Amino acid sequence: MTKKTRHFALALLAALGLSAATVPAGAQTVTSIRGADVSAPEVPAGAYKVIPDQAPIQRDFVQQPPLIPHKVEGYEVSKNFNRCMDCHSWSRYKEAGATKVSLTHFKDRDGGELSNISPRRYFCMQCHVPQMDTAPLVGNTFQRGAGLRQAQ
Ligand code: HEC
Ligand code: HEC
DSSP: OOHHHHHHHHHHHHHTTOOGGGSOSSGGGOBOTTOOBOSSOOOOTTSOEEOOOOSOOOOSSTTOOOOBOSOOTTOOBSSSOBHHHHHHSTTTHHHHTOOOOOGGGGBOTTSOBOSSOOGGGSSGGGTOOBOEESOOSSOOOOOTTHHHHHHO
């Protein structure tokens, strides 16, 4: 952080009513919102296995972004190209045998309809995640299917 950006950051914190003490200064002190230590969250190379392609995975609650049931290695999502839309767009999904992107993905933040994927939804893997066989980075008590069972 340069001196200038640090000043800006401190001013921003002051505006938010926070002090610099509440913000971790270095990687050593990073914790999750629930207080779990996530100082070194990177999974060491080789400590996870990409799960082979499978059928669509059952959703656990109604608003869940469906999990990605296939490999995504090397799929480019950049300013110029979105590999996901190569198969999941409304013009291509039939040919690819893929699920078409949800209609909700064509709305801007005010609910207005767009003819192209909304910039809010452009980076698919902010919400949709591929599947790895590995230990969770942070422990949790989530139970698969519990939400949908309650809703029924
Ligand atoms: C080469 C074509 C192809 C590409 C590229 C591709 N997908 Fe898929 N995707 C598929 C197919 C085929 C399925 C499975 C559909 C089925 O079996 O019903 C699928 C399934 C999915 C599903 C599950 C849908 C559901 O209803 O459960 C998600 C989410 C998904 N893909 C996201 C992505 C994302 C994000 C990317 C980019 C990183 C991507 N896909 C790139 C072909 C593709
Ligand atoms: C901000 C989070 C977010 C982003 C970014 C996002 N999605 Fe989604 N997606 C969701 C949620 C939540 C759902 C389930 C509810 C719904 O349909 O809106 C969903 C549903 C889907 C479905 C299933 C549609 C169906 O009819 O069952 C597909 C396929 C999909 N998304 C693909 C994509 C692709 C491809 C991208 C990138 C171009 C993307 N999504 C970006 C949150 C997101």
